[in-house]
Amino acid sequence: MTTRTRVAVFATASLNGLSRRLHMGSGTVAGGRIGLAIAPNLLETLGAGRRSAVVSGTNGKTTTTRLLAAALESTGVPVLTNATGSNMPAGHVAALAGGPADAPAVLEVDEAYLPAIIGALHPNALVLLNLSRDQLDRSNEVRMVATRWREALAETICTVVANADDPLVVFGAQAATSVVWVAGGMRWRSDAAGCPACGGRIRFDEVSWSCECGFARPTPDVDVEVEPDGRTTAVFADGRRLPVVLLIPGLFNHRNAVLAAAAAEVLGVPADHAFEAMGQIEGVAGRFSVQDVGGVSTRLLLAKNPAGWEELLFLVAPGTSPVVVAINARIADGRDPSWLWDVPFERLSGRPVVATGERSADLSVRLHYAGVEHERVADPVEAVAVAARLGGDRGVETIEFIGNYTAFHDLLRANRAS
């Protein structure tokens, strides 16, 4: 390490520690920015010779990163990870500067930053989950992202673990020399109808997809079997059948765990050990956790875009408990909540529903046209109380709270403060 790098690492780590001690947040981004300002190629230096995995995609990054980190931690080594979801270079620098030089790293990476991070870090494994529309008023259109991935992966030798069910992911991952295809699932198909290879139309059936040009779903190296009761099994090409048993809910999480297990194998951790470690994770940065909100047992769910909402509405569908939906439209959420009209809120019809968040007026109109009767309550904690009342004599049942990014964190913060 040069003196300049050492100074940069020291500045990053001490600023992070200071900001944690002063309770100014984990400080990851601030420290990382300082470090990068002192030594612009800091990430490259910190990543050199280090065993690492990178997780990217529109949805499920934070959870999959946590699962994969848990799998590596189970081998008894400390794992460096950007657990707070700071998924741009400053966050990566902060995560790496905070630990031993030989500790492995598992990093969540923003889709748009992926090419730059691959170039700087040369990870051993790269997990690609899915690509769909997200915050369209500020980010690149998804097809463009897939093309950039493709260009970046053509120049790397790392092993890619990719979702075979998402045509845009396949288009990006195909360019890599070594790919492990996993049946990662995809319920939201509205962004994948146009073929990224030829501009034609992709046809989907129950399990597969293909285009006339020959671009088609690769045969998975790791398949996922789902019983009607939701039990999930990972089936490896060598014949191993491993049950996927998690504490966190949702088929999408189970499929992401299979991607994480395949990546764990690339890093030398057997999949059965990986699944066992991942099965201990209860909540990820508050997501999927059941918390007491003003005396009401509440399951906290986060969805950032139509594909994420589609998965969560499917997850809560079997229940009849009240649902609180919280919508903001700050910069981190995307300023334009038009996407509310892409979400099948019709599925909440017949359940007690409360609309909250800074854009609850938009949500209320959407719910009205979806035929979903609801109350509108400005304060999210109050909204949970109203939902519990609407639930009436259902008793002590857990209500569902689904928020988009800042609305979800508003509730977490309000609940911590009370």
Add this chain to the structure above:
Amino acid sequence: MNRSLRIVVVYPDLLGTYGDGGNGLVLTRRAERRGFPAELIEAASDGPLPVADVYTLGGGEDGPQVRATESLNEDGTLARAVRNGAVVFAVCAGYQIIGTTFPAADGSPVPGLGLLDVATVKGRAPRAVGEIVVDADLPGVGALTGFENHGGLTEVGPGAQPLGRVRTGVGNGDYTDGAWAGRVVGTYLHGPALARNPALADLLLRWATGEDELAPLDDYREQALRSERFEAALGRRTARGRRRVR
């Protein structure tokens, strides 16, 4: 009308990027609430476009926009329907498509469907992204609220009229937004526009049903959303009627 009103969302697989499919849903529900049976069809681009009373077109990315135009040209149903008096409501990429020309991703001109006399070129400035408020010139429609996100500059030709004057935002790029002629309306307003502007939705429904008047609906949710959006876009004082000088 004694048959059901048929409302077609055109190619949601290609032109469905910004929630504009909501426009078809809003028209359908508002017709039904007045006692008009209505049928909502989402017509994918791999099949023939159904004959209908109302067509809505939404926003989309550059490549799909060109493909949608080719398919609609080949299919021919939309142009025939317009000649027969069908109502068309087109937003953003859809608005550009029904014009005479629009830019491909590389800026080269692509011939549109020519259903509305507007021509779009690539703007030099960064994309227009944000809240937009338009004082509509259509009878009884008033102020429109929406969210725009586009890189095109659109010129309205002599065969059409601008939809209205822009109070805040970019729109066509010349202080107007959108255009209309006969029963064909185009605009840059997402939102979806008809959810945020029920008066515009009802004007389209009057055209489609031939009714001079429609029973009023309790639009308190829509009105709450409108005042919130006007205030966010214009500020408290201007929202009460003072015009911002630009």
